Amino acid sequence: MTDHGAGDAFVLFERVQKSYDGETLVVKDLNLSIAKGEFLTMLGPSGSGKTTCLMMLAGFETATHGEIRLAGRPINNIPPHKRGIGMVFQNYALFPHMTIAENLAFPLEVRKMGKSEREEKVRRALDMVQMGKFGGRRPAQLSGGQQQRVALARALVFEPELVLMDEPLGALDKQLREHMQFEIKRIADGLGITVVYVTHDQTEALTMSDRVAVFNDGVIQQLAPPDKLYEEPENSFVAQFIGENNTLEGVVKEIRNGVALVELDDGELIDCKPVNVSRPGERTRVSIRPERVEMNKARLQPGAHTLKAEVLEFIYMGDIFRTRLRVAGNDEFVVKTRNAPDQRRMQPGEQIEIGWLPTDCRALDA
């Protein structure tokens, strides 16, 4: 992945801080550069500052400190209507007293565009989201998914180079949400626009984004492409927040040749990959993804580390089996296995041995 330096940045946050009450910082020293054409997602729990960042970019909140640049131009003092940024809101914010076509024509009208040009653009935008037949309807006559498409078309109809989306799929049911994720991605790629997308749904973030910025407590915890974020989390928060994760707590004994020896709290010794532990004696949380744990001894790869475990629960989920184990004193250790012909179904109470590769096991901050 290319490194997006400040030089070719389309959107740039420079040491941005935001406080609402003058006592606590909602956004703490944010530095972020977004390249032209990039799909960047701000992901984080509620109250992590991600929406505030989006609102500062849109111009509805002012940064308490620092500078935001758009295409090289500082925009701190430019009012929202002059920024030319498209925006899709959580509740769509389609104007209820206008028809769909009028809603789409609104941004063109305020730009004093001629009638025929306006109609042509509205038609094209509606066709793009497959809503061509609905121009005469009112927003209340459309389903949630249809309203979502219209909101998207309205944010795009005046051809902005940057589009912001604030949890646009939050109100849709699961199936429609998944469908719209691909739809939005397809349209954004097709138009070559830059998208900043805010969500608290990590699946959404992983599916759609070029890069994901994980927010917590007003700070970007990690900024990386989805695969890197999932497979190489840089700290415990990211490991816990993205996907399912098993945690074992212990103390670092020694670090040698890029391998950390960790003594778990029940006395077991395991090899891990040190990520943000640096010296012996430090407490650590060891993170292992459920699908990287092997319960079938025959399949264990050479060099794998084994541990004893007791089966607590076995859940059949169709494509996968989800087995909950007690490992090194942790009752919430989950293993996911593919529903393969040779995969055995465990019984609660069984004593088994599990194993994983030391490289899949990351020693993170405690």
Next chain:
Amino acid sequence: MSETTHAGPMLAADGTPLKRSLARALRRQKLRALALIAPLLIFVLLTFVTPIVSMLWRSVENAIVPETLPLTVEALKDWDPTRGELPEEAVFAAMVTDLQAAVKAKTHTKLGTRLNYENPGISSLFRSTGRNVGKWDLAADGPFKEKLIEADKGWGDIEVWKTLQRYSGHYTAGYFLNAADLENTAEGIQLRPEEQRIYMTLFIRTMWMSLMITGSCLLLGYPVAWLLANLRASTSNVLMILVLLPFWTSLLVRTSAWKVLLQQQGVINDLLVWVGLVDDANRLVMINNQFGTIIAMTHILLPFMILPLYSVMKTIPPSYLRAAKSLGATNWTAFWRVYFPQSVPGIGAGSILVFILAIGYYITPELVGGTQGVFISNRIAFHISSSLNWGLAAALGTILLSLVLLLYYVYDKIVGIDNVKLG
């Protein structure tokens, strides 16, 4: 399902028609619901519907003439007033007979008062004659034509007989004609002489001033409602208390306060003179005229505009304005094209409420209106309590009621009553 069921009405399992079976099943619930609303229903019937019906009836009712003078009314039927001659002896004889009965029943003065509304002077005619007729002998003292005219020469005036004949029916349009500044003369229905026309002026003034009051309430109330709906909860609660405060103060006190403020020796004039904007000799006249009424009533009715506006604005999410701005609209365009249209239901509700309250307002115009700022309701009150012409008061009230209903209808046609929201 078999085909036969489509032929007749749907049947329940036991063979009775499904509709009847359903009605029986719901009867208990309906009775219980009725019992719950019964106290209010009876209260509304007694205190609201009955007075209105009684008022409508009173505005056309005229039974007192045919009931007090049954024989005269009968005898007058054949008289042709256009010939310009007094009625025959038979009519006078009938009048004396009726009057004797009336004097015995002590109803002749009431009749006099009633007919006095139509022809001033008749009241004293009936009272003075009533003192004489009691002693006359019906069989011996005739003929009565000369005798009556001798007793009071008012009976020789042909207009008195014309009035009697015109108002001899059980029902009359007289009160309504009067309320509309019209009169029923021998030449048909005509406008009253100019100096006697007062009610139309009053109706027009009432409507015009109510519109002014509604307009100023809207102008002053809209920004306040907007603040209430958009400020932080703690701040807007304080503001809300300030809006509601007038509700907890007596109407009379507030109106009197305006007197203190606005009168020529009042606070505002004193201040203006002190500052030097107004000369002491030419203090502004701001009370006991239309200006005073509009100011005081705008203040009193303002909460009725703010509250519906607020409750509608509260339901408009701020994201609409943000969306409009993100789409390139300036603050003004965003407000005018996006926010304002959505607040129209609140404007409708507030305006109807304020206008209808204003059009029937009584106390404030009475206290601060002077002669130029009084409303039609003050005139109605005058006829109810001072002149005791209840028929005319009822007719004026009925016209006012019809006007409000008509306006309501027009409003429904233009704005649509579905667009009115109180929250």
